[in-house]
Amino acid sequence: xxxxxxxxxxxxxxxxxxxxxxxxxxxxxxxxxxxxxxxxxxxxxxxxxxxxxxxxxxxxxxxxxxxxxxxxxxxxxxxxxxxxxxxxxxxxxxxxxxxxxxxxxxxxxxxxxxxxxxxxxxxxxxxxxxxxxxxxxxxxxxxxxxxxxxxxxxxxxxxxxxxxxxxxxxxxxxxxxxxxxxxxxxxxxxxxxxxxxxxxxxxxxxxxxxxxxxxxxxxxxxxxxxxxxxxxxxxxxxxxxxxxxxxxxxxxxxxxxxxxxxxxxxxxxxxxxxxxxxxxxxxxxxxxxxxxxxxxxxxxxxxxxxxxxxxxxxxxxxxxxxxxxxxxxxxxxxxxxxxxxxxxxxxxxxxxxxxxxxxxxxxxxxxxxxxxxxxxxxxxxxxxxxxxxxxxxxxxxxxxxxxxxxxxxxxxxxxxxxxxxxxxxxxxxxxxxxxxxxxx
Numbered sequence: 001x002x003x004x005x006x007x008x009x010x011x012x013x014x015x016x017x018x019x020x021x022x023x024x025x026x027x028x029x030x031x032x033x034x035x036x037x038x039x040x041x042x043x044x045x046x047x048x049x050x051x052x053x054x055x056x057x058x059x060x061x062x063x064x065x066x067x068x069x070x071x072x073x074x075x076x077x078x079x080x081x082x083x084x085x086x087x088x089x090x091x092x093x094x095x096x097x098x099x100x101x102x103x104x105x106x107x108x109x110x111x112x113x114x115x116x117x118x119x120x121x122x123x124x125x126x127x128x129x130x131x132x133x134x135x136x137x138x139x140x141x142x143x144x145x146x147x148x149x150x151x152x153x154x155x156x157x158x159x160x161x162x163x164x165x166x167x168x169x170x171x172x173x174x175x176x177x178x179x180x181x182x183x184x185x186x187x188x189x190x191x192x193x194x195x196x197x198x199x200x201x202x203x204x205x206x207x208x209x210x211x212x213x214x215x216x217x218x219x220x221x222x223x224x225x226x227x228x229x230x231x232x233x234x235x236x237x238x239x240x241x242x243x244x245x246x247x248x249x250x251x252x253x254x255x256x257x258x259x260x261x262x263x264x265x266x267x268x269x270x271x272x273x274x275x276x277x278x279x280x281x282x283x284x285x286x287x288x289x290x291x292x293x294x295x296x297x298x299x300x301x302x303x304x305x306x307x308x309x310x311x312x313x314x315x316x317x318x319x320x321x322x323x324x325x326x327x328x329x330x331x332x333x334x335x336x337x338x339x340x341x342x343x344x345x346x347x348x349x350x351x352x353x354x355x356x357x358x359x360x361x362x363x364x365x366x367x368x369x370x371x372x373x374x375x376x377x378x379x380x381x382x383x384x385x386x387x388x389x390x391x392x393x394x395x396x397x398x399x400x401x402x403x404x405x406x407x408x409x410x411x412x413x414x415x416x417x418x419x420x421x422x423x424x425x426x427x428x429x430x431x432x433x434x435x436x437x438x439x440x
Contacts, residue, residue, distance in 0.1 A: 132162030148185035171198025
C-alpha cells in the first residue's frame with residue numbers, strides 16, 4: 001500500500017476528473033464476444049446489437065441471447081409465485097430474520113425521507129404536485145456472489161415512494177433458477193414480478209418491453225460492463241439511476257484511531273474485486289505504519305486474499321498530512337463514495353463534509369453496516385460523482401408536476417410583460433395567445 005507524505009503530494013494523487021469509466025473487456029470476455037457474435041466486436045457494439053434485436057424481436061431475442069451468452073436454455077422468463085414462496089424453505093432462518101430486520105430499517109429510513117421531501121402544494125397562483133412513477137425496473141447482478149441486500153436497497157425506496165409496479169431482473173443460475181436469497185429479498189421488499197434475465201438483454205427488455213416483460217419508466221441497480229453500457233444506451237427511452245463504477249472508501253483517521261479497525265475497513269472494500277479505491281488519510285505517521293503492518297496480518301487469513309491483495313497493490317493509498325483541515329479538504333476534493341471519520345469528536349466534523357456518498361461517523365460505524373443494515377441506501381455515487389449526485393432515494397422514483405393558475409387580475413398585471421418577452425424572442429403566436437385573453 002503506497003504511502004504519500006504531505007498535502008500537495010496527496011492532492012496531486014487524489015485529484016480526479018469526473019469521468020464515466022466503464023472499464024475494459026477482459027481477454028476472456030473478448031473471446032466470449034467473438035464466440036457469441038462470430039466476429040471480433042467491441043462491448044459497445046455487442047450491447048447495441050443486443051438492444052436492437054430485443055427491441056425488434058422481444059422475448060425471442062432475450063431467450064436467444066440467454067442461450068448464446070449463458071450457455072443454457074430457459075423456457076420461462078418469469079419466476080412464478082410458487083418458486084418465490086418455495087425459496088423461503090431453501091434459505092436459513094437466520095438469514096430470513098436478518099433480511100427482515102434490514103428491510104424494516106431501510107423502509108423506516110426511506111419513509112422518514114419521504115415525509116420530509118414529499119410536500120406537494122397548490123396555492124392561488126402556482127403549485128407543484130408529487131407523483132410516483134408507474135413502473136420501475138430493478139437489476140441485481142449475480143455471479144459467484146448473491147446480493148439480496150441490493151434487492152432491498154433498490155426495491156424498498158421505490159415501494160415507499162408509491163411506485164405501482166416493481167419489475168426485477170436478475171441472471172439465472174446454470175439450472176435456470178434464481179438464487180433463493182434473492183427471491184426472498186424480492187418478496188420482503190414488495191417486488192411485484194421477477195424475471196430470470198441477465199446482462200444487457202435484461203436492460204433492453206425492461207427499457208423497450210417484450211411480450212413477457214413490461215416496459216418500465218426507470219431502471220436502477222448495478223451490473224457489469226455490459227449492463228452499464230446498456231443503461232447508458234437506453235437513457236432517454238427510460239430514466240436510469242447512475243452508471244456505477246468501482247467501489248471506494250476514504251478513511252480520515254487521527255492519532256486516536258484503532259489501527260485494526262482501519263485495516264479491517266480498508267480490506268472490506270479491497271475484497272470486492274481488483275478495482276476498488278482504498279484510501280487512508282491520517283495526521284499520524286505512527287498510525288499509518290501500524291495500519292500498513294495490520295493489513296498484512298489480517299490479509300493472511302482473508303478468504304478473498306488474492307483479490308484484496310491485488311486491490312491493495314494497485315489501488316490503495318495512505319496519505320499522511322499535517323492537520324485534520326487538510327484531511328477534510330482532500331476528502332471533499334476526492335468526493336468518496338464511502339467516507340469514514342475515525343477521529344476524536346467525529347460528529348462535530350459532519351457539517352464540514354461537502355462531498356461524499358455516505359458518511360460513517362466514529363470507529364463503531366464501518367461501511368458494511370451501511371451496506372446491509374443501518375437503513376440509509378447503499379447505492380451511492382462513485383467516481384467522484386458525489387460532487388453532484390446523491391445516493392439512491394425515494395426522490396428517484398417520483399416526478400414533480402408544476403401547476404400554473406391565472407385569474408383575470410393576474411393576467412392583467414403580468415400579461416403585458418409576458419407579451420414583451422415573447423416578441424423579443426420572435427414568437428408572435430405566444431404574444432397573441434396572451435393578448436387575446438387581455439382583450440376578452
